[in-house]
Amino acid sequence: xxxxxxxxxxxxxxxxxxxxxxxxxxxxxxxxxxxxxxxxxxxxxxxxxxxxxxxxxxxxxxxxxxxxxxxxxxxxxxxxxxxxxxxxxxxxxxxxxxxxxxxxxxxxxxxxxxxxxxxxxxxxxxxxxxxxxxxxxxxxxxxxxxxxxxxxxxxxxxxxxxxxxxxxxxxxxxxxxxxxxxxxxxxxxxxxxxxxxxxxxxxxxxxxxxxxxxxxxxxxxxxxxxxxxxxxxxxxxxxxxxxxxxxxxxxxxxxxxxxxxxxxxxxxxxxxxxxxxxxxxxxxxxxxxxxxxxxxxxxxxxxxxxxxxxxxxxxxxxxxxxxxxxxxxxxxxxxxxxxxxxxxxxxxxxxxxxxxxxxxxxxxxxxxxxxxxxxxxxxxxxxxxxxxxxxxxxxxxxxxxxxxxxxxxxxxxxxxxxxxxxxxxxxxxxxxxxxxxxxxxxxxxxxxxxxxxxxxxxxxxxxxxxxxxxxxxxxxxxxxxxxxxxxxxxxxxxxxxxxxxxxxxxxxxxxxxxxxxxxxxxxxxxxxxxxxxxxxxxxxxxxxxxxxxxxxxxxxxxxxxxxxxxxxxxxxxxxxxxxxxxxxxxxxxxxxxxxxxxxxxxxxxxxxxxxxxxxxxxxxxxxxxxxxxxxxxxxxxxxxxxxxxxxxxxxxxxxxxxxxxxxxxxxxxxxxxxxxxxxxxxxxxxxxxxxxxxxxxxxxxxxxxxxxxxxxxxxxxxxxxxxxxxxxxxxxxxxxxxxxxxxxxxxxxxxxxxxxxxxxxxxxxxxxxxxxxxxxxxxxxxxxxxxxxxxxx
Amino acid sequence: xxxxxxxxxxxxxxxxxxxxxxxxxxxxxxxxxxxxxxxxxxxxxxxxxxxxxxxxxxxxxxxxxxxxxxxxxxxxxxxxxxxxxxxxxxxxxxxxxxxxxxxxxxxxxxxxxxxxxxxxxxxxxxxxxxxxxxxxxxxxxxxxxxxxxxxxxxxxxxxxxxxxxx
Numbered sequence: 001x002x003x004x005x006x007x008x009x010x011x012x013x014x015x016x017x018x019x020x021x022x023x024x025x026x027x028x029x030x031x032x033x034x035x036x037x038x039x040x041x042x043x044x045x046x047x048x049x050x051x052x053x054x055x056x057x058x059x060x061x062x063x064x065x066x067x068x069x070x071x072x073x074x075x076x077x078x079x080x081x082x083x084x085x086x087x088x089x090x091x092x093x094x095x096x097x098x099x100x101x102x103x104x105x106x107x108x109x110x111x112x113x114x115x116x117x118x119x120x121x122x123x124x125x126x127x128x129x130x131x132x133x134x135x136x137x138x139x140x141x142x143x144x145x146x147x148x149x150x151x152x153x154x155x156x157x158x159x160x161x162x163x164x165x166x167x168x169x170x171x172x173x174x175x176x177x178x179x180x181x182x183x184x185x186x187x188x189x190x191x192x193x194x195x196x197x198x199x200x201x202x203x204x205x206x207x208x209x210x211x212x213x214x215x216x217x218x219x220x221x222x223x224x225x226x227x228x229x230x231x232x233x234x235x236x237x238x239x240x241x242x243x244x245x246x247x248x249x250x251x252x253x254x255x256x257x258x259x260x261x262x263x264x265x266x267x268x269x270x271x272x273x274x275x276x277x278x279x280x281x282x283x284x285x286x287x288x289x290x291x292x293x294x295x296x297x298x299x300x301x302x303x304x305x306x307x308x309x310x311x312x313x314x315x316x317x318x319x320x321x322x323x324x325x326x327x328x329x330x331x332x333x334x335x336x337x338x339x340x341x342x343x344x345x346x347x348x349x350x351x352x353x354x355x356x357x358x359x360x361x362x363x364x365x366x367x368x369x370x371x372x373x374x375x376x377x378x379x380x381x382x383x384x385x386x387x388x389x390x391x392x393x394x395x396x397x398x399x400x401x402x403x404x405x406x407x408x409x410x411x412x413x414x415x416x417x418x419x420x421x422x423x424x425x426x427x428x429x430x431x432x433x434x435x436x437x438x439x440x441x442x443x444x445x446x447x448x449x450x451x452x453x454x455x456x457x458x459x460x461x462x463x464x465x466x467x468x469x470x471x472x473x474x475x476x477x478x479x480x481x482x483x484x485x486x487x488x489x490x491x492x493x494x495x496x497x498x499x500x501x502x503x504x505x506x507x508x509x510x511x512x513x514x515x516x517x518x519x520x521x522x523x524x525x526x527x528x529x530x531x532x533x534x535x536x537x538x539x540x541x542x543x544x545x546x547x548x549x550x551x552x553x554x555x556x557x558x559x560x561x562x563x564x565x566x567x568x569x570x571x572x573x574x575x576x577x578x579x580x581x582x583x584x585x586x587x588x589x590x591x592x593x594x595x596x597x598x599x600x601x602x603x604x605x606x607x608x609x610x611x612x613x614x615x616x617x618x619x620x621x622x623x624x625x626x627x628x629x630x631x632x633x634x635x636x637x638x639x640x641x642x643x644x645x646x647x648x649x650x651x652x653x654x655x656x657x658x659x660x661x662x663x664x665x666x667x668x669x670x671x672x673x674x675x676x677x678x679x680x681x682x683x684x685x686x687x688x689x690x691x692x693x694x695x696x697x698x699x700x701x702x703x704x705x706x707x708x709x710x711x712x713x714x715x716x717x718x719x720x721x722x723x724x725x726x727x728x729x730x731x732x733x734x735x736x737x738x739x740x741x742x743x744x745x746x747x748x749x750x751x752x753x754x755x756x757x758x759x760x761x762x763x764x765x766x767x768x769x770x771x772x773x774x775x776x777x778x779x780x781x782x783x784x785x786x787x788x789x790x791x792x793x
Numbered sequence: 794x795x796x797x798x799x800x801x802x803x804x805x806x807x808x809x810x811x812x813x814x815x816x817x818x819x820x821x822x823x824x825x826x827x828x829x830x831x832x833x834x835x836x837x838x839x840x841x842x843x844x845x846x847x848x849x850x851x852x853x854x855x856x857x858x859x860x861x862x863x864x865x866x867x868x869x870x871x872x873x874x875x876x877x878x879x880x881x882x883x884x885x886x887x888x889x890x891x892x893x894x895x896x897x898x899x900x901x902x903x904x905x906x907x908x909x910x911x912x913x914x915x916x917x918x919x920x921x922x923x924x925x926x927x928x929x930x931x932x933x934x935x936x937x938x939x940x941x942x943x944x945x946x947x948x949x950x951x952x953x954x955x956x957x958x959x
Contacts, residue, residue: 012893012894012896013896015901016892016893016901017893018901019898019901019904020868020885020889020890020892020893020898020901020904020908021868021869021871021872021885021889022826022827022828022829022867022868022869022905023828023869024827024828024830024901026827026830026902028821028827028830028831029821031822031825118818118822119811119813119814194936195900195902196832196838196840196900196902196903196935196936196937197830197832197902198831198832244900245900245901245902246899246900246902246936246937248936277834278832278833278834278838279834279835500900501899501900501901501937502899503899667896670896670942671896671899671938671942672899674938674941674942675899675936675937675938675939676939677939678936678938678940679936701833701834701835701837702833702835702837702838702934703835703837707934707936709927709930709931709932709933709934709940710926710927710928710930710931710933710935710940710943710944711927711930711931713927713939713940715923715941715944716939716941739939
């Protein structure tokens with residue numbers, strides 16, 4: 001039986017049947033007999049010493065089971081982990097899940113109440129008495145590093161957590177007197193990931209151990225870390241990530257609430273549940289971005305790039321969480337992007353402030369890097385009076401130059417920037433839009449048109465364990481897969497990566513179906529439960545397919561190898577003479593005799609007549625550790641209309657041509673691009689976490705923090721080119737973050753391009769009407785007559 | 794405590810509730826109708842949208858007592874019959890089927906609310922433009938899809954409900 005390959009098909013998702021009918025298993029759905037609910041009292045102060053906390057008024061109230069302060073749990077709560085100590089002298093403060101002596105951001109947990117009902121638990125928080133001694137908030141990174149600044153952690157003597165430098169080539173020569181240099185200061189505003197499913201955790205004592213259900217991206221990492229933090233033995237912890245409603249990095253974390261809920265279940269010997277409210281989540285689920293970037297690009301007069309200098313301040317927030325300090329490092333290697341340089345220097349200082357800690361948010365370091373370089377290239381084009389696309393063309397790595405080792409020492413495996421750009425320009429109608437732009441400028445139209453380009457690459461497939469070790473990350477970057485052939489020939493695939501919207505159940509079924517020659521419908525994919533999939537590194541960094549998918553291919557290969565021996569025995573032929581295609585084993589060159597993999601599975605189960613020394617099992621495991629990252633790329637083009645009188649930005653069109661290598665399921669890939677674009681555009685135009693001068697988070701509801709709705713976003717035009725990765729046998733690259741990484745600079749470049757003739761060369765993100773209007777006013781409010789002709793000026 | 798009588802997805806329930814109990818907690822915690830999720834506490838996200846006497850409401854913004862005497866349809870009862878077969882073959886309401894067909898969901902958390910809001914939108918406007926769909930669903934946030942495929946799905950479902958090919 002030969003059927004069309006599954007890989008490359010627009011399979012409708014297996015996941016959807018339950019998701020569209022409400023037959024889902026979100027963590028907050030779980031109700032267990034005798035279950036208790038916990039509510040947390042949280043600090044209203046950005047920075048304060050805790051003089052006294054008194055929960056005695058709560059105890060004895062109807063429905064109250066227990067109440068604890070941070071001090072009550074101090075002996076067992078441990079310190080929340082940071083797995084990425086990026087330098088040897090990094091300052092890593094203690095991070096008690098519930099504050100004991102001092103609070104360092106608004107929302108930090110200080111006490112908790114456990115009750116029989118979630119409303120009662122919440123009510124009781126008002127009866128807790130707490131006495132704070134205010135300390136000065138630390139809110140501005142640059143001020144925090146100044147002499148005599150108030151300290152977030154007074155015992156550490158500094159607000160600097162670490163400084164991480166990198167340098168290659170002769171930077172001074174690159175920036176010599178004969179160079180054209182463009183220097184800028186960009187601010188990556190703080191963002192709130194805001195997955196639609198709030199965090200939720202349920203812990204049930206079971207026998208000697210505990211089962212935790214959590215809305216997490218990382219059940220495996222979480223189990224290990226919980227064991228290390230609490231001292232509960234790893235084998236007595238089972239962590240389940242049931243249906244998880246989005247993450248975008250925000251659920252790549254080991255949280256205070258997970259640790260405390262576990263400890264409460266341990267103390268009370270009862271199942272305990274905690275589910276965050278949205279405001280609680282916005283305040284206390286880790287934030288993203290928040291960097292100040294001082295950047296400089298040097299080029300020859302003819303536009304050849306020479307050097308790049310990057311100085312970052314990265315806001316850590318009050319503590320270092322799981323990979324907080326590593327996020328800017330993921331960007332450190334990506335500032336040179338798709339371009340060739342003689343020299344590059346990078347330095348990043350992590351800074352403590354009295355705000356919610358930052359950590360991975362979709363793209364994690366790479367959007368920040370891509371933004372800076374793609375904005376700088378546009379500014380350089382203006383400086384050189386060159387078309388911004390032409391400037392890119394002169395400097396990017398040509399398709400025949402791959403594999404190419406960049407100035408940042410990464411080796412890009414494959415790419416074809418020319419092809420993706422060509423396709424994008426055609427879909428976009430670049431020349432026509434440039435003509436319209438010139439016309440609007442000529443007419444002095446109140447609504448100006450801007451064109452933004454982003455030719456980006458990113459690094460996916462996290463990660464070669466060897467490189468993670470060199471970067472001082474606490475774990476490896478492999479992924480595992482198991483394939484179980486059931487007696488009837490149906491297949492269970494177990495993956496260590498843990499989906500939360502990506503569609504693993506569908507895509508992994510497609511891969512296994514092709515590899516094993518079984519129908520797509522005959523495969524079921526299991527994930528997200530440490531008892532079912534004991535080994536895994538989970539889902540983040542656009543790694544699942546490139547790393548986990550490859551592990552699956554290897555496990556399938558091993559199943560086929562085992563089956564081949566048994567098939568040879570069944571067919572009374574030598575193993576070397578057996579070929580396998582479309583699920584059937586046959587003697588090479590002859591149609592008969594033949595046997596299917598399903599028949600082999602049943603014969604293996606029966607085990608009546610197996611070859612000598614062969615086990616009665618086709619099941620196989622594999623662990624794949626990539627040699628290199630994969631490097632998706634693409635060209636994104638944005639046309640934005642800017643009302644120069646109101647500052648309102650309207651996206652007129654958006655074209656994204658992405659090269660993510662081989663595509664398993666085009667429907668899923670397109671969806672990932674769409675969603676990524678929405679989040680990147682949201683950073684460019686809408687979203688910003690705002691703290692006031694006291695350190696209160698002003699944007700603490702979805703009424704104040706502007707997640708775009710359908711009415712705020714345009715239709716997207718997406719297309720692909722396909723340059724297979726050579727890093728893995730599937731040729732896949734990763735797509736989860738591409739849209740987010742590429743789109744922010746495309747949009748801001750378009751906005752700035754639209755109002756460049758006013759003398760504007762930057763608009764701080766988000767490009768809200770206020771920011772755009774102010775940028776025009778501060779530049780004088782009148783279009784300069786010497787500008788405004790020709791593209792890009 | 795006040796008594797509340799509701800019919801939810803065709804089944805009638807009656808019992809005492811705290812006056813302050815939100816409709817969404819009544820559905821989820823008391824009746825076990827966990828197909829309707831909660832995404833925020835300020836009526837912004839729309840994940841908890843259900844139909845109350847045929848009109849879409851955000852169930853986190855209503856008290857259970859306000860629903861007394863009402864007929865409620867949740868995502869679990871939208872199809873009126875067993876909504877989807879176990880093997881995932883498309884069954885269900887045209888909007889549900891279209892969401893799957895057009896990949897209008899990823900994590901699926903906003904999906905019940907988005908589908909219920911779309912059903913109400915199409916009841917109100919059986920032949921909407923893309924802009925009318927986008928504006929009509931403005932009260933429902935999705936963080937995964939970028940909405941393009943949601944618009945496509947709603948257009949397709951609209952055509953099917955009108956009985957014209959899309």
